[in-house]
Amino acid sequence: MRLVFLGVALLGCLNSPSGGPPPEAPVIGAADARKTATEPRVLEAALGVPFELRLGDSARLASTRLELRFDAVVEDSRCPADVTCVWAGNAHLRLTASLSGTPTVLDLHTHGGASYPRQACVGRRGEGSDDAFTMSLLSAHPEPSAGKRPERERQSRRALQEEPRTTEDDEAQGPREHDEESDHEGGSRARLTVSAGCRS
Numbered sequence: 001m002r003l004v005f006l007g008v009a010l011l012g013c014l015n016s017p018s019g020g021p022p023p024e025a026p027v028i029g030a031a032d033a034r035k036t037a038t039e040p041r042v043l044e045a046a047l048g049v050p051f052e053l054r055l056g057d058s059a060r061l062a063s064t065r066l067e068l069r070f071d072a073v074v075e076d077s078r079c080p081a082d083v084t085c086v087w088a089g090n091a092h093l094r095l096t097a098s099l100s101g102t103p104t105v106l107d108l109h110t111h112g113g114a115s116y117p118r119q120a121c122v123g124r125r126g127e128g129s130d131d132a133f134t135m136s137l138l139s140a141h142p143e144p145s146a147g148k149r150p151e152r153e154r155q156s157r158r159a160l161q162e163e164p165r166t167t168e169d170d171e172a173q174g175p176r177e178h179d180e181e182s183d184h185e186g187g188s189r190a191r192l193t194v195s196a197g198c199r200s
Contacts, residue, residue, distance in 0.1 A: 047196055050138055055188045065100045066122070066133055066194070073140075073188045078110065080146045090116050091140040093190055097122045099131070108137035108190075121198035132198040138191040 040056035045068075051059055053070040060067050075092040079085030090111035097104045099122050109116035123132030 045194065047133075047194055050191060050193045052189050052191045059192075061133070061194055064133070065131075067098045068135065068192070068194065069096045069098075070188075070190050071096055071105075074107070076140070076144060078144050080144045083146050089144075092116075093137060093140060093188075095135070095190070097133075097135060099123055099133070106135060108135065110137060110140050123198060132196070134195045134198055136193050136195070138193060141189045141191070 040058065041054070043051065043053070043057060043059045044062060045051040045059040046062045047064070053059055053068070055070055055073070058067055058069040070093070072094040073091065074094050075090070078089035078091050079087070088111065090109050093108050093110075095106045095108065097106055097120075104122050106120040106122070108118060108120060110118070112118045119134055119136045121132065121134050
């Protein structure tokens with residue numbers, strides 16, 4: 001009888017890979033979930049149809065070899081919506097257009113005109129070209145307000161990191177406040193449209 005009991009106990013040990021309780025499943029913390037939620041997206045867009053990119057996002061234009069990425073807000077001097085200004089100001093956005101794998105840096109502006117163009121061409125110029133496109137900036141968000149100073153966002157979210165601070169900086173400045181506009185969900189957004197062909 002004792003031999004039978006020992007045999008059963010030994011068989012149970014052999015069936016347990018570690019000889020102990022099964023390992024627990026890894027727990028995904030809030031920081032891991034936030035990192036996943038803030039990763040840059042690649043959207044699908046169509047010619048002639050307006051679309052919106054958040055900072056760091058890219059868009060692939062259907063039936064073309066064109067991809068557009070929103071890289072940075074170089075400057076935002078627009079007049080706040082709740083303030084009367086002599087000049088409307090300008091938001092200067094930088095994007096990268098990759099046509100057939102060849103990147104081109106584009107600088108688009110909200111003000112418009114020769115000095116602050118809203119449009120830029122990529123590819124061979126001419127109405128008959130199948131490999132030329134015009135990028136147009138329709139608007140940039142969020143718009144400045146009197147109670148909030150606009151900040152430059154010079155990097156895509158793939159490389160956006162806080163600058164390291166020394167102990168002296170911490171003592172002098174205290175803890176940093178969380179900036180909601182640096183979040184992927186609440187940061188800068190560009191509303192754009194892409195059309196075939198380039199104006200000469």
